[in-house]
Amino acid sequence: MNQKIKLSDLFILLLGIPLVLTSCIGDDIINDRVDPMLRIINPIDTIAFDSTYQFELSYLNNIGREEAVQNISWTSSAPNIIEVSPTGLAKGLMTGEAFLKAEVNIEGEMISDELLVQVGEMTTAAVTERTGTIETTSFYTLEGSFTLSDVEGDMVLAIGDDWKASSNLPGLYVYLTNNPSTTSGAFEIGEVTIFEGEHSYNLGNQVGLNDYEYVLYFCKPFNVKVGDGAFDN
Amino acid sequence: MNKSIIFIIVISLLSLSNLTAGGGWPQLKAEGYFKLSQWWIVADQHYTDLGLIDPNVTTGIFNTSLYGEYGFTDRITGVLYMPFFSRAFNNNLVSGTTGEVLVPGDAINSFGDTDVGIKIGLTKRGAPIAVAATILFGVPLGIEIGGSQNNLQTGDGEFNQLIKLDAGKSFGKAYGNAYVGFNNRSNGFSDEFHYGIEGGISLANSKLWLIGRLYGIASFRNGDASVGANSTSIFANNIEYTSYSVEAAYKVQGNVGISATLASAFRGELVLAQPSYSVGVFFELKQ
Numbered sequence: 001m002n003q004k005i006k007l008s009d010l011f012i013l014l015l016g017i018p019l020v021l022t023s024c025i026g027d028d029i030i031n032d033r034v035d036p037m038l039r040i041i042n043p044i045d046t047i048a049f050d051s052t053y054q055f056e057l058s059y060l061n062n063i064g065r066e067e068a069v070q071n072i073s074w075t076s077s078a079p080n081i082i083e084v085s086p087t088g089l090a091k092g093l094m095t096g097e098a099f100l101k102a103e104v105n106i107e108g109e110m111i112s113d114e115l116l117v118q119v120g121e122m123t124t125a126a127v128t129e130r131t132g133t134i135e136t137t138s139f140y141t142l143e144g145s146f147t148l149s150d151v152e153g154d155m156v157l158a159i160g161d162d163w164k165a166s167s168n169l170p171g172l173y174v175y176l177t178n179n180p181s182t183t184s185g186a187f188e189i190g191e192v193t194i195f196e197g198e199h200s201y202n203l204g205n206q207v208g209l210n211d212y213e214y215v216l217y218f219c220k221p222f223n224v225k226v227g228d229g230a231f232d233n
Numbered sequence: 234m235n236k237s238i239i240f241i242i243v244i245s246l247l248s249l250s251n252l253t254a255g256g257g258w259p260q261l262k263a264e265g266y267f268k269l270s271q272w273w274i275v276a277d278q279h280y281t282d283l284g285l286i287d288p289n290v291t292t293g294i295f296n297t298s299l300y301g302e303y304g305f306t307d308r309i310t311g312v313l314y315m316p317f318f319s320r321a322f323n324n325n326l327v328s329g330t331t332g333e334v335l336v337p338g339d340a341i342n343s344f345g346d347t348d349v350g351i352k353i354g355l356t357k358r359g360a361p362i363a364v365a366a367t368i369l370f371g372v373p374l375g376i377e378i379g380g381s382q383n384n385l386q387t388g389d390g391e392f393n394q395l396i397k398l399d400a401g402k403s404f405g406k407a408y409g410n411a412y413v414g415f416n417n418r419s420n421g422f423s424d425e426f427h428y429g430i431e432g433g434i435s436l437a438n439s440k441l442w443l444i445g446r447l448y449g450i451a452s453f454r455n456g457d458a459s460v461g462a463n464s465t466s467i468f469a470n471n472i473e474y475t476s477y478s479v480e481a482a483y484k485v486q487g488n489v490g491i492s493a494t495l496a497s498a499f500r501g502e503l504v505l506a507q508p509s510y511s512v513g514v515f516f517e518l519k520q
Binding site: 025026027028029033062063138139140141166168171182183184220221222224 | 322334384
């Protein structure tokens with residue numbers, strides 16, 4: 001009987017303690033800080049003479065999350081050519097061009113976005129497609145170019161024919177995000193099933209052309225980043 | 234047999250390699266070896282498909298298992314590896330900027346994949362070199378996909394058959410053993426070639442055994458490329474590694490003893506890049 005008790009104690013000591021001490025769910029800390037940014041999300045390069053255009057802004061905080069901010073100021077470098085109201089309503093007054101600048105003070109730091117706009121015959125968007133290059137941030141193969149554009153009313157992320165990724169990557173997912181370190185707050189496009197050559201993702205009207213700053217590839221099972229690509233424009 | 238390999242497979246393979254301690258010597262009739270053990274690995278990095286090391290969210294698996302060999306005859310030994318409690322977990326992913334939990338961790342507990350089979354002695358007792366053949370059937374009793382993110386597993390979901398040939402030789406108080414094996418895996422997973430050598434020496438009036446092992450797995454890479462495409466497995470299929478382990482086994486009283494094992498890899502592909510540990514209590518059944 002004593003022998004049984006000793007063996008039982010031995011079992012608990014040897015087998016139970018490692019399980020108890022090391023099998024609990026802990027925390028992995030990641031550095032997900034990004035520079036806060038203020039963005040004009042509907043930029044134009046030309047405003048029609050004697051017409052108005054309402055600019056929209058998005059402020060992304062230090063983890064890339066959109067956040068409402070107050071006291072944003074708008075200024076025009078040439079108010080006699082383009083005037084802009086404190087709410088971002090611009091009006092083309094005469095032929096020429098002007099820099100329009102939105103600025104906000106966040107805890108003593110001035111954060112701004114600026115846009116060069118001409119006055120012309122018609123209002124035209126500054127960007128109709130956005131491009132970038134995917135690069136691996138791991139030791140897995142992952143590379144290629146991408147283009148985000150509006151195709152007949154649907155936003156489409158097209159991956160170029162230079163796309164190549166390791167097919168051994170477990171649970172590889174692609175996202176659009178404003179924080180390339182995490183999928184938190186990111187728009188999940190879906191699982192990657194094509195590992196070489198061009199392909200595309202139809203995003204419908206779920207995202208805007210300028211909503212996100214990065215394409216992000218993440219190993220979902222491991223919650224670890226594999227690669228990313230910032231939009232060049 | 235392509236992409237979906239996970240902790241449990243790693244565990245099963247590593248454990249199996251370590252646990253089939255009989256080598257070329259089957260048990261004598263009505264004798265046996267039984268071991269209750271705890272095996273675990275916790276890792277925040279893994280070998281990529283290029284053999285380089287990448288980080289991952291800290292993840293771990295624990296198998297509380299029973300390993301047994303029992304001699305039905307002097308030539309035929311039954312073998313069982315049964316992880317009757319298997320736990321897999323991964324950590325919370327926490328923002329270093331805000332402290333917010335970005336992706337919550339999770340854990341699952343279940344029965345694990347079990348191996349059962351027989352070992353057949355091919356040579357007579359006392360032969361200069363003892364040779365034995367083993368066939369093990371891997372029964373998928375664990376959880377293939379679990380946890381809130383579907384990324385935890387305690388089993389691989391496939392039925393495999395490992396055929397293994399051991400050859401061992403005694404050198405007084407020491408022994409040496411070598412083996413090769415072929416693991417036929419199902420559900421589109423790649424088949425595998427297993428290999429290993431081990432040597433042991435008894436000390437302290439045969440109360441203490443020190444055992445060293447070198448072993449590995451090479452993938453035939455003949456699986457279905459689509460396997461794992463929709464999987465949330467932690468590792469891709471086609472894992473490979475070359476590992477070593479050291480084990481100390483000490484007889485505490487009579488035929489009862491304790492053992493501790495440390496195992497790690499020299500190289501690997503698609504496998505965790507941290508050491509594994511095992512502690513256990515064993516019992517030798519003697520006539």
